[in-house]
Amino acid sequence: MVMNPYEDMRLFTQVLDAGSFTAAAHQLGASKQWVSRRVMALEARLGVRLLNRSTRRLAVTPLGQAYYDAALRLLADLEQVEQSITGAAGAVQGTLRVSAPLSFAVEHLSPLLPAFLQAYPQVSVELELSDRNVDLLAEGFDLALRIGALEDSSLVARGIADIERVWCASPIYLAEYGLPATPAELERHRCLPYGHGGDETWHFERGGKVLNHRVTGRLRANNGEVLREAAAAGLGIAHLPLFIVASALSDGRLVRVLDDWRPSPLRLSALYPRHRQSAIAVQALVTYLQQALGCG
Numbered sequence: 001m002v003m004n005p006y007e008d009m010r011l012f013t014q015v016l017d018a019g020s021f022t023a024a025a026h027q028l029g030a031s032k033q034w035v036s037r038r039v040m041a042l043e044a045r046l047g048v049r050l051l052n053r054s055t056r057r058l059a060v061t062p063l064g065q066a067y068y069d070a071a072l073r074l075l076a077d078l079e080q081v082e083q084s085i086t087g088a089a090g091a092v093q094g095t096l097r098v099s100a101p102l103s104f105a106v107e108h109l110s111p112l113l114p115a116f117l118q119a120y121p122q123v124s125v126e127l128e129l130s131d132r133n134v135d136l137l138a139e140g141f142d143l144a145l146r147i148g149a150l151e152d153s154s155l156v157a158r159g160i161a162d163i164e165r166v167w168c169a170s171p172i173y174l175a176e177y178g179l180p181a182t183p184a185e186l187e188r189h190r191c192l193p194y195g196h197g198g199d200e201t202w203h204f205e206r207g208g209k210v211l212n213h214r215v216t217g218r219l220r221a222n223n224g225e226v227l228r229e230a231a232a233a234g235l236g237i238a239h240l241p242l243f244i245v246a247s248a249l250s251d252g253r254l255v256r257v258l259d260d261w262r263p264s265p266l267r268l269s270a271l272y273p274r275h276r277q278s279a280i281a282v283q284a285l286v287t288y289l290q291q292a293l294g295c296g
Helices: 005-018 021-028 032-046 062-086 102-119 171-177 183-188 224-232 242-250 280-293
Strands: 051-053 058-060 093-100 122-129 143-147 156-163 165-169 200-206 209-215 237-241 255-257 266-272
Touching: 005 021, 005 032, 005 058, 005 062, 021 032, 058 062, 093 102, 093 280, 102 122, 102 143, 102 242, 102 280, 122 280, 143 280, 156 280, 165 242, 171 255, 183 200, 183 209, 224 237, 224 242, 237 242, 266 280
Parallel strands: 093 122, 093 143
Antiparallel strands: 051 058, 143 266, 156 266, 165 237, 165 255, 200 209
């Protein structure tokens, strides 16, 4: 059976995005053999080799890359045409699978998503809260929110908001260890690193001068709330986004330190695959978050 050329395009772009026949087959709910045969049939129809296959990985040929780039543009145009004809452009609809950092989502997305869903009654959202960087293509996500520097990739990135970070400690801790006046003084302080394993490097900026200091501590965690509570209990100095510690600063459980050495804010970005760039539901959510959080 001959498939629709547009379906061949979609299948080929999905194989490249997923990185393997196996991953693409998993996304499609099909067998690896069927996906491989379809790509081979596409190559036979075009009379060119699009992929170089090995036991370890797929490598796209120059003609395959050209076909992939053209296919993305054509599929995006086709999607826009179909949406305009069916009226979807006026009625945003569909299900969005979204990944977001745990602490940020609890603090900011939880009050925003209900309003978004009320504004777009034909849209559904499946939200996964995780601080890990999900693989959007392999795991089938439409959109991911990320905080901080982004790796180079084929994903589209849109800025959502800037996130201020602060150093803070409890009055109890500062009464015992003193108030650090410069980053260098952190060498005699207990710190609360974020993440897994080894030391953490904290970056300081003032008057165009940048300093980097590696810090250690008795407690390390990959969750901001855990570090906030540890700092409030007097275990050391934490470096956290303001939205995590704002309430503790307001009620006096924490105090800001080294405030004149604050680094540039972190950027909150929305990432999505190129072939989802024209999806109206994705664009609606990105625009809504930009307007609600600062970049719209």
